[in-house]
Amino acid sequence: MIKRYENNPILTTSDIMPSQEGFVVECVLNPGAFEFEDKVWMILRIAERPVQKDGMISFPIYKENNCIEIKEFKLNDPGIDLSDARIIKYKGDSFLSTISHLCLVCSEDGIHFYEPTHLPTRIFGSGELESYGIEDCRVTFIDGEYLLTYTQVSPNGVGVGLIRTKDWRILKREGMIFPPHNKDCCIFEEKINNQYFALHRPSGIDLGGNYIWIAGSPDLIHWGGHSCIMKTRPGSWDSARVGAGAAPVRTEYGWLEIYHGADHHHVYHLGAILLDKDDPSKVIARSEKPLLSPVMDYEKNGFFGNVVFSNGQLINGDEITLYYGASDKVICIGKLSIREVLASLQSQISVHSGTHS
Numbered sequence: 001m002i003k004r005y006e007n008n009p010i011l012t013t014s015d016i017m018p019s020q021e022g023f024v025v026e027c028v029l030n031p032g033a034f035e036f037e038d039k040v041w042m043i044l045r046i047a048e049r050p051v052q053k054d055g056m057i058s059f060p061i062y063k064e065n066n067c068i069e070i071k072e073f074k075l076n077d078p079g080i081d082l083s084d085a086r087i088i089k090y091k092g093d094s095f096l097s098t099i100s101h102l103c104l105v106c107s108e109d110g111i112h113f114y115e116p117t118h119l120p121t122r123i124f125g126s127g128e129l130e131s132y133g134i135e136d137c138r139v140t141f142i143d144g145e146y147l148l149t150y151t152q153v154s155p156n157g158v159g160v161g162l163i164r165t166k167d168w169r170i171l172k173r174e175g176m177i178f179p180p181h182n183k184d185c186c187i188f189e190e191k192i193n194n195q196y197f198a199l200h201r202p203s204g205i206d207l208g209g210n211y212i213w214i215a216g217s218p219d220l221i222h223w224g225g226h227s228c229i230m231k232t233r234p235g236s237w238d239s240a241r242v243g244a245g246a247a248p249v250r251t252e253y254g255w256l257e258i259y260h261g262a263d264h265h266h267v268y269h270l271g272a273i274l275l276d277k278d279d280p281s282k283v284i285a286r287s288e289k290p291l292l293s294p295v296m297d298y299e300k301n302g303f304f305g306n307v308v309f310s311n312g313q314l315i316n317g318d319e320i321t322l323y324y325g326a327s328d329k330v331i332c333i334g335k336l337s338i339r340e341v342l343a344s345l346q347s348q349i350s351v352h353s354g355t356h357s
């Protein structure tokens with residue numbers, strides 16, 4: 001149901017300059033998307049690490065004053081576990097194999113993107129809640145302001161940070177709005193019943209799981225009224241984790257949200273849910289089958305293979321242009337029709353509204 005752009009991927013690691021000498025860009029992934037100055041923009045996640053030396057593995061972390069420390073281990077050290085490309089486990093401690101920052105790129109046609117020179121383009125983690133970097137930024141435009149919700153990573157855990165900006169020159173860092181463990185947060189682009197709403201994804205440890213929750217706020221800073229709206233489905237493509245993508249789209253049937261779901265083999269797919277127009281904590285319908293699954297070589301093989309993941313989209317009438325990360329390595333475009341997605345959910349929508357089609 002999602003049509004891939006024929007020249008995917010549209011951005012790869014060689015298109016982006018490392019943020020400093022001695023670093024290599026390993027992944028360009030999971031972009032947020034928005035419009036500004038009559039252009040299309042993406043805010044990319046850039047994952048970097050130092051040029052690797054033979055027999056060693058090294059990775060950076062931010063220290064106080066945002067200085068960078070390079071840690072390194074011998075590859076043949078028996079204490080090291082590198083079974084997941086994203087994580088380095090060493091004698092009970094966990095580190096990320098790369099550190100991520102955010103990078104702005106813009107485009108006249110929504111396909112060819114470049115890093116502009118007329119404003120600052122790089123946003124780095126800052127302070128003790130972001131010492132392992134910042135990731136996977138969603139951008140919401142509301143009340144003349146852009147809201148950036150992104151993943152903050154540090155030894156304290158993984159949480160959600162908020163940055164506000166009107167002009168992409170002055171950024172106001174509001175700090176952590178959802179504490180660990182939490183990620184995949186998007187804020188709705190309209191208030192409902194005079195409240196802001198956000199989807200977010202805490203992770204239960206002993207009880208619960210990786211489920212989508214909703215919260216409300218009067219001021220974007222204080223969030224409450226939490227409820228768990230969507231769980232994983234045993235035996236399905238979204239059996240292990242689910243998480244929201246970009247801000248939901250308002251349609252005549254309710255709020256349409258493209259979300260990611262992963263199974264126990266860490267294969268990531270995209271699907272859709274429809275939330276009630278007036279009470280978005282009610283899920284009206286949910287894709288039985290994925291809308292997009294990793295099939296192409298660039299989706300199956302990369303830094304962490306078999307992943308399609310989206311947190312950025314633009315709407316033009318009936319069409320959603322989805323910007324998505326493939327195999328945690330490159331960025332692609334897919335297009336989908338809102339009408340077609342709603343039609344695929346139609347039987348569940350009819351049941352909810354009590355009508356029979």
Ligand code: MAN
Nearest residue numbers: 086087096135151153158183
């Ligand atoms: C998981 C993956 C990684 C990410 C970390 C921290 O391990 O999603 O890509 O870097 O969490 O968010």
